[in-house]
Amino acid sequence: MKNIFLFGECMIELMSASKEGSSNTLKQSFAGDVFNTAVYLKRTFSKVNTHLVTAVGKDKFSLDMIEYFKSENISSDFVFQSETKIPGLYSIQLDDKGERSFTYWRNDSAARQVMQHIDDEVTNLLSKGDMFFFSGISLAVIEPQSRTAFWALIDKLKAAGVQIVFDPNYRPRMWTGPEEAQEQFELALQKSDLSLPGVDDFEQLFGMTTVEEVNNYCKTFDLSELIIKNGEQGILVVVDGDVSHFAITPVENVVDTTSAGDSFNGVYLGARAEGYSVNDSITLASKAAGFVIQHRGAIAPADEYDTFIKAQLASV
């Protein structure tokens, strides 16, 4: 059985309880990019052991969050509990096209200190995994003084044969400036085997607007698999230097784009871990993302998702 570790932050999620977007009544859930990725991975490929690596607190929200991880069959073995800190929080705002934006309250969250819990014993256990996934948000979340320890962890995992996977999710407000993010993303790309960038991330950070520009930039790194997501304009895939382009069938009824990239990542990584071809993995991942953006919030209802994805799995 494959073991995939996903490193990052899960937050309390707030969004308007009504479709009209009134902020008087809010619906509370839990989400965060790597957690969302873990959810869609595990829901689609139940045989893959999916572990979240994060820190929460001991408050009621944290306990409910851990229960939520369990309800999604995500392993909490590496969910550490801070004595003093509590989870971060964010809210989703939607425009009339379903495009999302976020407001965060996360500067003092438990997850910022997750590296304090990663000692030699934990490192050895993580070294036994098949894949270790982190994102640009994970990098922005950890305290800057923990970065050296984080990169040492990545080096050890890589040396142990763990596949290192990076999604450069860029959230400008979480960095002191673009230079800091550029430096950290460059390190991440140097150390990764597989990366799944979105053109929008590279546009904000480097001013690149096409998949070709992103690909040219990424050629300087030693990535064996590169999946460049460009919304409705499709996906550029580079496997061991071979380039191919995948078209996307746009979804008519976009309700909320939150978690489009995360659901894509989760299904893609699970499919690859389970031995699906790159083509079939992209097909499944795109279908999952198309389904998720027709639902509000990061995490679509489990029963509807399960029915949908089973039909897709049967057709590849």
Ligand SMILES: O=C(O)C(=O)C[C@H](O)[C@H](O)CO
């Ligand atoms: O923006 C973040 O940090 C989040 O993780 C919140 C959202 O769930 C995530 O970005 C959706 O992709």
